[in-house]
Amino acid sequence: MELTRPVESDKGFEKVFAFLRERLLAGSLKPGDRLVSERELASQLGVSRPIVREALRALTVLGIVEIRDRIGTVVTRPDVSVLNDFFTFALAQQADMLDDVMQARVAIECQAIRLACARAGIADFERLQRALAQIEATIDEADAGGMADFEFHRTIVLASHSETLTVLHNSLAGLLTHSHRSRRELVQSFPSVKTYLVDDHRRIFEAVIARDPERADATLRKHFAIGDEYRRRALVGETDGRKASR
């Protein structure tokens, strides 16, 4: 004759997870805090320890907490690598998503470069300049050149001084690095690609230096578009100065 479900709307795992979620979101559990032991948590919530462990493990893979052996469970600053994990899984099962992810990267970078024009400091400019020099220096190397390219774009995002944009860009770029190498090899067949790479990045750099958001955005978009164009032409077998004769 008693209530089948007294107060608890969620059972077991959901209960514990919701409990911790609430504390985390409300701010009563802050990064650095060490939460109570698994046994105590289990007893407080009226569930068994394995269930508590499930919830803690779930928070761990989400990068919210860290379980330290024989020490306890502590709240951490949300980590980026979670997104990386997620996207890795997501991409593994939908390879056709690459172009789509690229669109998101373009979105992030174009916004970042606008912010960078307003917020970048001397240190950012210097770092950008070094990245640009590195691109020129490694123009003939596939691997090093790709890394230099990546570093340049990453520096732009860093110069936006936006944590969120940086996090997102890191996650997205991480996914794209795999395809980056093959892309670079693809366009190596075009001699003109080298001047394109150097000149484009230089123009982007100059636009940021000039603190001209519109020009920077437009130049960056054009840069991406030209890269796409090269890849498209490579796919149909063209090389510089000669149309594919299919």
Add this chain to the structure above:
Amino acid sequence: MELTRPVESDKGFEKVFAFLRERLLAGSLKPGDRLVSERELASQLGVSRPIVREALRALTVLGIVEIRDRIGTVVTRPDVSVLNDFFTFALAQQADMLDDVMQARVAIECQAIRLACARAGIADFERLQRALAQIEATIDEADAGGMADFEFHRTIVLASHSETLTVLHNSLAGLLTHSHRSRRELVQSFPSVKTYLVDDHRRIFEAVIARDPERADATLRKHFAIGDEYRRRALVGETDGRKASR
């Protein structure tokens, strides 16, 4: 004199997680597949069932698999809600990040609207038009108006037909909904805000219809900028036609 660690490099949870991760990434486990029962998995890997459950639960919160009660565990298409969870946690602990998240939202939407100009179909246009009508109809209501506003922007992103952009926008927008309401109340004191809201969205709509990416992007950015401006003026106590006299 015996091996402390026979062959297994990872213990317990890591072992199971790595095992499943490998299968997932290699593609031998594809979405829709039902994996073996927890008991069998435990026995195969030489671990206990609670450990297996930890690993499965971890994959669940990552949106990789779905545990169906009394049915089994099946591999799912990577789900969006994971990002939502993550961002929610991440933001909860760094409230000052709101403006920063807004920048990311602008980034996503501006890229989305460009794609929308190229990819949107009649159905998208119709939905946009309905959203626009809803904005006009609910212009005097705080809650309904906010929802209509949100719906309009969401429709734009949907019209981009980009899964990644949609996912990111959903996550980011979810975070911003909390602050959305207060923002809307803040600007209610400006009578001119109503015409701004309606006219701006209409201009955005028209730019998409015209399939003009540049104009759409610019108009959307302006829309966001004006919103910021209103909030800035509200903060210093101004109202329409009267400068704050502090």
Add this chain to the structure above:
DNA sequence: ATCTGACCTTGGTCAGACCAGTAGGATGAC
């Protein structure tokens, strides 16, 4: 005052058990 070691607590794991439904085969009725 310092050092040392026992003890308590922590996470890490396991084994076995029970419940509640589901799926599919066995069984019975038509």
Add this chain to the structure above:
DNA sequence: GTCATCCTACTGGTCTGACCAAGGTCAGAT
């Protein structure tokens, strides 16, 4: 022979209680 029904094996969901190894703490010895 076909169909509806029932039963059993199996699934996830959870609990209990236990053991291990190692970090922290603090009392007692030096």
